[in-house]
Amino acid sequence: MSSTLPDPHLDQLFVQARTHNAWTSKPVTDDTIHALYDLLKWAPTAANSNPGRFVFVRSAEAKARLLKSVAPGNVDKVKAAPCCVIVAYDTEFHDLLPQLFPARDMRSGFVGKPELITETAKRNSALQGAYLILAARALGLDAGPMSGFDHVALDAEFFPDGRWKSNFLCNIGYGDAEKLFPRNPRLAFEDACRVL
Known part of the structure; x- marks a missing residue:
């Protein structure tokens, strides 16, 4: 890899990309979900361990199960999103x-x-969840990651055998740009970085 991506591509992945809380009704298809995983799986993890596991929650029945463990402030977001991904990790990945x-x-x-x-497993599945967000943006989707949910309740509902454990949730779909909040600032280089 020897070239820098053009600015429009960097904008789509980072600079202009936003965390979405409201969604259009356009569905996330099976083909898109497969394409999403087929991108994110190539990104690096420690010793190629790939501990991340992904549950794509789309159906009304699965959403109802998920909503039982979601924090009140996130309920409407999950309801509206065409797909909510449970980013989890496999405790037997090794x-x-x-x-x-x-x-x-x-x-x-x-x-x-x-x-x-x-x-x-936690560290590298979090990495893979970040790759999920970038892969989604690369495919023209928007993302809305969340950590507001009851891990114990979710794991009991979706992973009762205890092998997989939830890390975070991420809504994906096609965001409603008209309902975005004003963009929050970010830290300056001098506040967040050191070069030694």
């Missing part, structure tokens, strides 16, 4: 490392180390 990292034995480094498993 069992797939022989397939995902065949060059070396990475699995044995996790066996019997639940704290390392959880730390690695």
